[in-house]
Amino acid sequence: MANKLATSSLLAAAVLLMALAAPSLAGDPDMLQDICVADYKSLKGPLRLNGFPCKRPENVTACDFFSGALASAGNTANALGSAVTAASADTLPGLNTLGVSLSRIDYAPWGVNPPHVHPRATEVIFVLQGSLDVGFVAAASNRLYARTVSAGDVFVFPRGLVHYQRNRGGDPAVALSAFDSQLPGTQPVAEALFGSSPPVPTDVLARSFHVDGGLVEAIRSKFPPK
Known part of the structure; x- marks a missing residue:
């Protein structure tokens, strides 16, 4: 009986973890209004959202x-x-x-x-x-x-x-x-690795790609940081 209860508890815990993980696997969160036209001007202030602040409806065209x-x-x-x-x-x-x-x-x-x-x-x-x-x-x-x-x-x-x-x-x-x-x-792979600022350490890239540091530097010269 105890084994059955333990198994049931583990199964319930697994289902709960899957349910909690599901939102993190979804795309963008669902909207809570019909429209939310981005108000780019609001970005000049301190407010930061996961997305852009909404324009007032009367200003939308x-x-x-x-x-x-x-x-x-x-x-x-x-x-x-x-x-x-x-x-x-x-x-x-x-x-x-x-x-x-x-x-x-x-x-x-x-x-x-x-x-x-x-x-x-x-x-x-x-x-x-x-x-x-x-x-x-x-x-x-x-x-x-x-x-x-x-x-x-x-x-x-x-x-x-x-x-x-x-x-x-x-x-x-x-x-x-x-x-x-x-x-x-x-995120372009080559640009992320060879054009980052500050740069990814040369020895990290050399060991990762099984090449010498000189080749890493030669490749990095093709990707100046933005």
């Missing part, structure tokens, strides 16, 4: 919910050959508290959107033009899930996992990405 930013191609004349144009809560105030956002990604021929993570969102990419090689790495197994996606195809990058895209053709490509967060965040 339809323009707060509109953006034409994704209509124009981004400038891909850079070392990566890609450009990301975001429509998130920090550029489109009407998205504040709604838990969604979009990005347009333009790729030059053979351009790369380098390995990066979105710490606060799952990404669904829809290819509008061209053909991409895409992939993500599972955290538990380090297994790479990769394939080619073409115009009209969709691919999912789970939240917080390292992923990338590469234009696999000699013509420009375009994709649209949707996120289940108003501010998904983007």
Whole structure:
């Protein structure tokens, strides 16, 4: 009888822990009002929230919910050959508290959107033009899930996992990405490791990548801190 009670108690504790952990695995918190258009001016004061303060309803207009930013191609004349144009809560105030956002990604021929993570969102990419090689790495197994996606195809990058895209053709490509967060965040892996300020210690990177410090410094010179 005692063993049965102990087992039941352990099971109840496990269920309780799972229930408590569930909110931390969710996306942005649910909103408590119809709209909460971001009031960027309020950020000049001491108040800081998980998101942006709301405009007073009488000051909200339809323009707060509109953006034409994704209509124009981004400038891909850079070392990566890609450009990301975001429509998130920090550029489109009407998205504040709604838990969604979009990005347009333009790729030059053979351009790369380098390995990066979105710490606060799952990404669904829809290819509008061209053909991409895409992939993500599972955290538990380090297994790479990769394939080619073409115009009209969709691919999912789970939240917080390292992923990338590469234009696999000699013509420009375009994709649209949707996120289940108003501010998904983007952290490029190489830039985070080699372009941080203050810098990650050279010996840490050298040992981690099994290379010498001179190579670490050579790579770091390509990523000046912002």
